[in-house]
Amino acid sequence: MEKNQAATKEPSGSFESSGKEPFSARLSVLLKGRSINQAARDWGVNLSTLKNYFSRQSSTPRHEVLSKISASENVPIEWLLYGGSIESGEHAMQGAKLTSGLSESVQKIAAMLELLNQTEKDALVRTLMLKGVESVLYLLDEGNLKLLQLPQVVKDQILAVHSGDAAHVAADDKKVCASTEEKDPTEGRLVAKHKQAS
Structure with missing residues (x-):
């Protein structure tokens, strides 16, 4: 009976990932054409540890490894752990890189927009586009330009x-x-x- 339990026991790491794809799939997104050897150097992670994540699909990383990769690639640890689809991971990665170089006020606006659902975001974008076009049309009117001056x-x-x-x-x-x-x-x-x- 002990033999059966040992055979069915699944390997686990420090954090269990509930994402659909394994941790190695999210790492593949972050490689961006680099070799595993180069990525290990860039991230400050032991090469054998990184190779282990790719060879054993059920492997999950320690917090220290997650922190190093997250800091190096400017991606949230949550994405590394739980992921979602690869596309959403790329979106999160791009969002993290975009906001890292922005001013504090722009980051606050981005955070505010994240509170909206997709329908509200679409409505806001549509309204801003319409108002922007309306303003440009006003500025194209010669009389309006004279009034402004x-x-x-x-x-x-x-x-x-x-x-x-x-x-x-x-x-x-x-x-x-x-x-x-x-x-x-x-x-x-x-x-x-x-x-x-x-």
Whole structure:
């Protein structure tokens, strides 16, 4: 009876992987064309240990090995342990590499987006794209470009008239020095001073 139990006992490591593919499949994704020997050097892992993961499909790594590989390849330890599909592993790997070089504020935005489900992400992307195109179309209009280039005081007056705030318009009338189409008054004074000097 003891013989049967020993024969059915499965080898196990420090962490049991509940992923569909073995740990070695995720390691293969990380090799990226390197030899196992080169990867072992790059990751600071014993070559025989790494070869063991490839030869024994049921092998699972120790935490120390996971930490070294995770740090070297910028992938989450969770992905190394549990994986999922190889495609999702590549996605996690790319996401980890992309966010590692981003500013803190951009990483916060990325974390916020991760809270959304796929339908919400798709809706957000669609809305941002539509608003972006709408903004570009506004900027292609010559009249809108001219309005954007007006002095702030004139913009405030236009907005006040548009909103019906007549008292605000009257107060701002005193701030307006000249229309945008008039000549610069200092130009005339400079010409007059130049004539006096001659």
